Amino acid sequence: MDLLRPRRLPVVGDAASNLVPEEHSRKNRQVLGECSRGASGGRAPHVGPRTAELQKKSMDILCDNIVEEILRRLPAKYLHRLRAVSRRYNDLVISPGFVARYWQSHAPHLSGVFLQTEPLIRPWGHFPDFLAGSPRPSATESMFASDLGFLPHLPESELQVETMGDTKKILIVHSTAGLLLCCRGRNNVGQYYVCNPVSWQWVSLPELPWSHYRQYGILSVTDNGDGIIRCFQVFLFNHPMDWHKTGGDLDLKVFSSDTGQWRGTARRFSHLNDHGHSPLFLGQSGTAYYTTHGAKDLVMAYNCAHGSIQIIPLPDSVPESPRNRCIGERQGGSLRHAHIDSSVFEVWDLRQESENGWTLVHQVSVMELAQRNLEEATYSAKCERSTVQGLINSDSLFPLLGFHPTEDIIYMDVGHYVAAYSMEQGTMRYESPRQCFHNDLFSYGHPAHPVVIPTIKEAPVLV
Secondary structure: OOOOOOOOOOOOOOHHHHOOOOHHHHHHHHHHHHHHHHHOOOOOOOOOHHHHHHHHHHHHOOOHHHHHHHHOOOOHHHHHHHOOOOHHHHHHHHOHHHHHHHHHHHHHHOEEEEEOOOOEOOOOOOOOEEEOOOOOOHHHHHHOOOOOOOOOOOOHHHOOHHHOOHHHOEEEEEEEOOEEEEEEOOOEOOEEEEEOOOOOOEEEOOOOOOOOEOOEEEEEEEEOOOOOEEEEEEEEEOOHHHOOOOOOOEEEEEEEOOOOEEEEEEEOOOOOOOOOOOOEEEOOOOEEEEEOOOOOOEEEEEEOOOOEEEEEEOOOOOOOOOOOEEEEEOOOOOEEEEEEOOOEEEEEEEOOOOOOOEEEEEEEEHHHHHHHOHHHHHHHHHHOOOOHHHHHHOOOOOOEEEEOOOOOEEEEEEOOEEEEEEOOOOOEEEEEOOOOOHHHEEEEEOOOOOOOOOOOOOOOOOO
């Protein structure tokens, strides 16, 4: 883990600090563009007959092991096109051994978080960052379309920022099983998409039959036990604070790929008793977690697919002021909770197989945390026009953003920039120069096998 590699924080007010590093996105587009020109029949450099024959023979004399090593570095999107080149390539690409080795080599590096901080304007305006934790091999970098540039582009006439309406911006909504749920529009959603940023496959959902303001969304998939997705569902719902208002209820809208239709329903929860506006944390399992204000030691877990609500008690050491805390899921099903108050920073895990409930996995005093990361603490205090001690006293030294799904990394806000804190080493590294909030962070993990989005069934026509 390369979390200790020093990265200088930008100086406050420095013009260079406002630059967005897009080298990764440009590199991806360049690599994939070169590959696509050869694979899609686009214009390629002129190659004479003799040269082409020599190239064909040079590939033919390579053994299958060497050819597989070359093919393993291609993006998944172009492996399918390569099958049409020759029978040999087709047999190699679809062989169970190659498929298993291909995904097992890439999957460990396809886990991380999407960081969405600005409206995404297609085709190439602002891009989401993908923070992978540990450095990724160049082969994995080239196969991962983290900028989502494969989603439908806007007409040239609609690309001006100042003339774009709210329904023109693409945003990430949720992530699960290697797929992303995205929408076009922030408050007035015009379109929903389900996509795979590795294979570049995407499908668009039918338009909502109701007028739609912004709601929380969760994507849920169903497989046959072998990892192959049989169908998917999309759940849209309002914030829990609206569920227990006078006359309020859960406003739920559901789309299923099995039916190709949206349906709406409402449900009331009379036993809820909370009037705060705490943030929602969306897990990859299809569960939304809501930390209530009414009881500081409880979290409400709403599972959309099962329509159930579970009240989970938090660790006893949760502070009286719970504003700087976050909760999230780890890959594999465990729950993680972290909080920072004026004295201590703690991380707890709730494992399904544990009989003792929550387990303390990391603890450090806030003063020691500041001393180990003095540069970051000083920078954060300078940005907030305060002192390090002042931020500690207000429980806001490093606001918590979220967790890495597989590594022991916690993302924090450091002076309106994103830093990755390593639980193992107790230090942090600057990751992104964009201001981020907890609801801008989406955990993502691609399984060690291909993920194909099932076809949406055509809805029956009502006469």
